[in-house]
Amino acid sequence: MSADLSHVDTWLFDLDNTLYPMESQFMGLIEVKMTDFVERETGLPREEARALQKQYFLEHGTTLAGLMANHSVEPKRFLDEVHDVSMDLLVPDAALRASISRLPGRRLIFTNGSLGHAERVLNHLNLHDLFDDLFAIESADYLPKPALATFDKITKMHAVRPPEAAFFEDSEKNLVPASRLGMTTVLVGPHAAASTSEHVHFRTNDLAAFLSSARLQGSPA
Template identity: 70%
Template sequence: MSAADLTHVETWLFDLDNTLYPAESEYMALIEGRMTDFMERATGLPREEAQAIQKRYYQEHGTTLAGLMAHHGIAPKAFLDEVHNVSMDRLTPDPALRDAIDALPGRRLIFTNGSLGHAARVLGHLGLDHLFEDVFAIETADYLPKPAMATFEKVIARHGLAPRATAFFEDSEKNLAPAALLGMTTILVGAHAAASTADFVHHRTHDLAGFLTSARLKEA
């Protein structure tokens, strides 16, 4: 893995789930299971059919919640509180990642389609909560999820970001497209990253801590 030149970066924007911990933990599977439970009740359909609609909503709307709000009038807080109420046992703090993020010069922010409460729980459990200036969550985005361009524009306006001096780390390739269009440096994270051929993905890594540690950074 060659060292990335990130000497221009002043703001570090991180997705949360499957980015600041490995997807292989299958922590998100617990949340997705609760989403399917919710979908069953909301639609009155058998589990398999409800799960198919859940996946379709995710693809078409960016999150299952956005689809439920659009088609079923679901109140977002009840959904978010229920689906994120899962055990943290699958998540293990990573001291190497904590130290790598702590060493980054400039501002550090979370940009997630999850809720504020979920972000606080996960970051606290991983021992990363003190490293970030703020969390831009789905409530902050008025429930319009990534990859909506309007949501990227909102996080830029809220925090006064200079896109060309911002690096955005994500496990979802499609969420990097608007970031690149705005001028951000994009980094796809996860075991699947190496297979990406998208031209809007500037860097790829399966090892976020190693990537950050080896990168060339702006001198403090």
């Protein structure tokens, strides 16, 4: 059945593993760079560095937040290094472009990645012109999702009315504050169907198909 999104006039999209398939393995390139950085910064053996990287991600929301809290890492240095990867694994999706194009109202990127990374990925995917603004980790003063303060910041900065907003994410935990604020939440990716969270309202492994079939403002009832 198609989703009824006829109440939505603001569309928030995560970037990585949401606007391109997780199966692309693109994020794997960035994760290798993160491990390189942690290994060099801490002097730990590689496997321990990778374990610490994952620990920081789980405890702080991003590896960067953990490095900033525990090692006083300057964020731009980290972000510039780990996002310096080839775009070759990312393939523009004409169907996704068409389905986002039909969405009425405002469209915003809401990512824990950097502004430069978001711009590069969107340009490569030929989606850059479809979004009104980018809310990246710099916009959040480096406090990542799922921090409620970061959700408060984007809603205030862009005058988002949560009951009239939808948020698309590949991370279940990042949808929890969105749901609690009153947004419609959509979990995207290969693991979405298995989610039983009360904070996930819709689930899809095909974002283009989900959006193209959804009932929108102005659509026939």
